[in-house]
Amino acid sequence: MYDVIVVGAGHAGCEAAHIAAFMGKKTLLVTANIKNLADMPCNPSIGGSAKGIIVREIDALGGLMGKVADKSHFQIKMLNNSKGPAVRALRAQADKRVYPKIMREYLDNTPNLEIKEGMVENLIVEDNKIKGIILEDNTKINASCVVLTTGTYLNANILIGSENTPGGPHGERRSNNLSFKLKDLGFTIKRLKTGTPQRIKADSINFDELKPEEGDKVYWTFSFDLKPQYDINRQQKCFLVYTNEKTHEIIRNNLKKSAMYGGYATGVGPRYCPSIEDKIVRFADKKRHQLFLEPESVYYDEWYLQGFSTSMPRDVQEQMVHSLKGLENANIVKYAYAIEYDAIDPMQIGPSLETKVVEGLFTAGQINGTSGYEEAAGQGLIAGINAALKIDNKEPLVLKRSEAYIGVLIDDLVTKGITDPYRMLTSRAEFRLLLRHDNADVRLTQKAYDINAASKEKYQIFKDKMQHIEDLKSLLKENRLIITDEVKKDFKERNISIPSGNFNYLTLLKRPEITMELISHYLDLSKYSHEECEQVEIEYKYEGYIKKEYQEKEKLDKLEEKQIPEDIDYSKIKNIASEARQKLSLVRPKTIAQASRISGVNPVDISLLLIYMKKEYGKDASK
């Protein structure tokens, strides 16, 4: 008998199992093939725009992804530096061999956690409550809570051209019965699709023809707790590749042979990560598309051809790849494929990631309709935390949209549902000036510590940083820049307008052209880390904008406080549009704010809902 069983050891499963065990719950992680633990079946990278901020949030909450990535990447850079502090995000090329190894080390060192190999084919459910799992050899294992993180393995099929092979990535076996069981239990099953591009043998690539892309010459870490674990000068390069007219012609001529356009696939693919044939069809007037060659591992000689995902048959793939400059003689080690898999309708899940259908059953990752390692890990972490909290009869951790990208992600899933695999984008967050890379710890670490998800050591690092920041602010406030002739000369040389008086540094920092770097020429800041300086700078320089967004957040918080009674009967609200009625009944939003975000529920419907609540439940109902 376990407290928590986690099914699947991908990015969601590892986080869920680790955190539940860390929070003191006797946890079992079951995976069909232990060799694939924390596998990266697609791109060899962690982070990216918005996703990099999710990794920071995972770290701030006590998760592992940031630390593991820090210890396993061979290139890292900060994206969007010029576009502003709110949209900056880290992206690392993670080593596909090292990453799983480090993750395994972390899990092996987690008390209360057992890892077991086995294919889960059934669930034990009594009175709509989860009781445990059943393996294919009929072994029954009981638990109070089960977290399903099945990734792409539910009823999976691999598609290459007209070939359709049952199985998951790497030709692994799929789970055949679990999705039928879920359907029996009352879940709506969706068929989704994703894909992965070719892997090319290193010595067959003519790198001289390609433009290299290097890592940053500044040290970065995802984790708030780790010092950089790499040598800035020993980072690996990636390379830029372009498609050309010939490539496009090959694709157009063979379109019907692809699984997608030939009608061999039924799943819905991700809009934000289209296959190359999709790109050619949808953007017919584009003369070229960008591709990237990324090394998979320093231990392998395979390169990942990002952006070239396709479901064309192998012979066409050969032609396509060979049409690319620099890849004329490329040796394709693994062909690109599309994969179809089953997922559930995330509107059947609550904001804690516990399903509304079976009590004690949680789901996270691709089974909930998302795509991406980071999105999966973020959900896995929350599902693991909430499984542990549930066992202790504690309130679940539900992050608000104004608190974390993970909050936006889960709220979008459970409120709006999905039509195609969901990828996080910065534009999905309406409060992104608040949800920054630099302040993930400020937003989340206290919360994590309060529920025992973050360790004492982590918390101490956080507290120390906060103290440093306060000290730094005082230092900046108490000292003035005296405008001497020397300062005047310096400012003139830097083409910065000279302040009209001897202001304190905190005031000066509000000027766009005055940076912490500049201040460090006049004031000794050596005691403070780059991150601490950066956070103070952002806070003061963009105070106006951040405050404005904060006010917006407070407005939304008020709507979030307007609770909708749990027993509300939407069929009794007159005149509400039938689509709105249907969606409201399905989602059963907890607050007016959540209700107003459901697609198909219009402002008018919200007005009607409020009127009904006032009438039916009195003034107290929606205070």
Add this chain to the structure above:
Amino acid sequence: MDDTICAIATSLGVGAISIIRISGSKAIEVTNSIFSNKIKTNETHIIKYGHIINDNEIIDEVLVMVMRAPKTYTVEDVVEINCHGGYETTNNILRILLNKGCRLAEPGEFTKRAFLNGRINLLESEAVNELITAKTSSKRKLALNQIGGNLTKLIKDIREDLVSLMANIEVNIDYPEYTDNLEITNNLLNEKLVEISKKLENLVKGAKYGKIVSDGIKVAIVGKPNVGKSSILNHLLDEQKAIVTDIAGTTRDIVEGSISLNGIEVLLIDTAGIHDTEDIVEKIGVEKSNQALNDADVVLLVLDGSQNLDADDQKLIDLIKDKTHIIFINKSDKDIKVDIKDDNLVIGNTKDINGLDSLKNKLIEVFNINDINKDLTYLSNARQIDLVNKANDSLIRAKDSLDQNIPIDMIESDLKTCFDLLGEIIGDTYEEAVIDRLFKDFCVGK
């Protein structure tokens, strides 16, 4: 919202016919309880003849219009009783309906229901109110244009511009590695901001017309006694007796009357204290009168052309010179002795039949009245104008930030604000407070 409401839909007072509108789930049941010619379950969108009977007493002979949901104004069952006009009869029927379980509609409640039931959008529901209170044909057109959605379309187009700009910025942020995409540089963004801001400014500029169309032009007439002010008034009003109405102005001013100039209502206001007083300047100096001048869209100063300017005239000229004004020199039959220069100076004669043409033409010129009728897509109320101004402010803020090299992620939040504010105008953005406030301004009956 499931109670049944009723109200007198026609204006109160004596008329040949009055209409009582009933809306709600019990509209037909209640009507049947007092109507001799029972409405059958399959009958809808028909007119039925019969009598209103209460306690075996025939109250009136009526026509009853039956419209079952959903194809009605409120999307509920609606019945309209066309009864004989007159205070007693109409109110009697209304009282009976209230006794039978209907509730008296709150101001604007029918339209509120139309809005809440998704029949019309916010802008349209405002326009309905304006249509009802429209006094001139232009104002009707303006209101109808809003109901038809011309303004909605205009606002939507501007929002569309914003969305495509924001989408491009988002692509740059979310897919930074794809450098082949069009990059929104500071220069490009600046260009776009200027372009969109200009559209908003034009909307606000146009709003001036909207205000003129919906509120009319207030003309305050000033001048010493016996320079021909009354003659001007009478002359203008006499010409168009048919549409002269005596309205007590909503402000402290006395509106002597109104005329329609190319479809635009011109309200003639006699500023307080100008008549029959020796010490004009002292009177004008009174704050109240000053206020009247300030409220006016244009001040019409009348001078007697046969007299040299005296000190009082000069003081009046000084008083109006910074306001929108027209100086009318009343020529009589004599030579003109007044010698002043002013861009808006016209010479006319109250004794001639066409003697005021010059004044009317000047009004048309000053307010571009001839341009107004071409395209009646204007913002017409303070709420809309305020929102467009605020929306434009956020673009101006974005431009300022851009000049200061503030990064694009911050600036984009200004674009989002602009987008939301414009959404509020057409009701695409959810603002509970706005909706509540809006419906309080509505008239009874619609």
